[in-house]
Amino acid sequence: MATFSPIITIYPNDAIRVTSTSDLSYATVNASVGTGYYYDFKNFYQYSTSLEQLIEPIYLLKFSKQGDRNVYYLNNTIDPYQQSSALSIDAEFLDYRFDSNNAFIPRILGNTKLFYRFDIHELSNEDFLTRGESNFGLIDFYEDYEIDF
Amino acid sequence: MPAKKIILDIQNNTPYPAYFSILGGLQDPNQYNVNSKTEYLYDIGNFNFATSSTFTLEFKRVGAATFSIKQGPTNGSAQAFLMSLNLSSLGLFNTLRLSSTIFILYTFNDYYEFGQLTLN
Numbered sequence: 244m245a246t247f248s249p250i251i252t253i254y255p256n257d258a259i260r261v262t263s264t265s266d267l268s269y270a271t272v273n274a275s276v277g278t279g280y281y282y283d284f285k286n287f288y289q290y291s292t293s294l295e296q297l298i299e300p301i302y303l304l305k306f307s308k309q310g311d312r313n314v315y316y317l318n319n320t321i322d323p324y325q326q327s328s329a330l331s332i333d334a335e336f337l338d339y340r341f342d343s344n345n346a347f348i349p350r351i352l353g354n355t356k357l358f359y360r361f362d363i364h365e366l367s368n369e370d371f372l373t374r375g376e377s378n379f380g381l382i383d384f385y386e387d388y389e390i391d392f
Numbered sequence: 393m394p395a396k397k398i399i400l401d402i403q404n405n406t407p408y409p410a411y412f413s414i415l416g417g418l419q420d421p422n423q424y425n426v427n428s429k430t431e432y433l434y435d436i437g438n439f440n441f442a443t444s445s446t447f448t449l450e451f452k453r454v455g456a457a458t459f460s461i462k463q464g465p466t467n468g469s470a471q472a473f474l475m476s477l478n479l480s481s482l483g484l485f486n487t488l489r490l491s492s493t494i495f496i497l498y499t500f501n502d503y504y505e506f507g508q509l510t511l512n
Contacts (some may be wrong), residue, residue, distance in 0.1 A: 245439050247509045252431040254405050258500035259412050261426045264399040269427070272398060276417035282398065302411070343417030348484070353407040359414075361398040 259351065277343020282363040285335040289319075290328060290358040296351065297321055297330050303339055304346035315339075406431060408498060411484045421481035424503035432506045437495035439511055441470045450507030451482055459507045466511065473511075482506075 263269040276282065291297050301317040315337060321327055339345060341363075351357055404410060413422035444466040450459035464476035470487070474497075477485045485499045499506070 244510060244512045245436075247434040247436055247439075247511075249432040249434055249506050249509070252406075252433065254429050254431065254500075256403075256405050257427050257429055258404070258406050258431050259410060259426050259428070260401075260403045260405065261412075261414060262401045264401055265397070269400065273415055273423065274418055276415055277419060278417065282415070299409075341415045341417075343419050346413050346416045346420060346422065348411050348413045348422070349402075350409055350411050351402060351404040352409045353404055355404050357402040357404075359398075359400045359402065361400075363396050363398055365396050 276341050279368050281366045282341040284361045284363045286333050286362060288331045288360040292328055293355050296355050296357055299350045302348040306344040408488055410486050422484045424501050425483045428500045428502035430502055431500050433496055433498040434509050436497050437493050441466060442468050444511050446512045447473055448510040451504050454505050
């Protein structure tokens, strides 16, 4: 048996700081996910001055309507001869959305900055109730919500 | 369905790489890793996981009087230990090998406070 005590370090500016550059704070956007708002995205853009950061993988955890969980390992790469500091990633094939049942887990290197832009389509509960042939006209949004990766 | 953008600036102020979960909503047990000031680091480099079977981690809500206990299996491997720990809804934990003798386990959290880690 071995017992280990934690070494505690305080970072005044947060260990990993996530801020939203829109007029809504990150806490507000995060709190809205799954509580009335769902954000669908077909692609996203990431920028970092560190090329090593750009090729870091992203784990996408996805839950189907049956409750099954699957993990997709989004492996990024860059053209080795192009000193590009940005990647635009087509995510349409992932059929992924921020709806509180999924998890978007990137890995960030130490002392590194990272910038994400998600081009989203926002859905709220009202969208399901006021459009389509019935009150649930847009529920087909979820009909193909199966694990497909 | 208005088209909008979510734009996030992310900065790791620590010297260590880390996994973190974003935009998982308030139900996401890993949401507390971001925008936290406190790092908990354990140097577990001198431990032989091959002979281990369980772990025990003390945790409590920040400000609570006493620690609770989270227990899980290690099944004789550091990999199983880390997987079990990361499924315990206490946030994401990371490991990093700094040298042949220094192997660290670390996480960032202002919601939970962590105490002693015991490996059996």
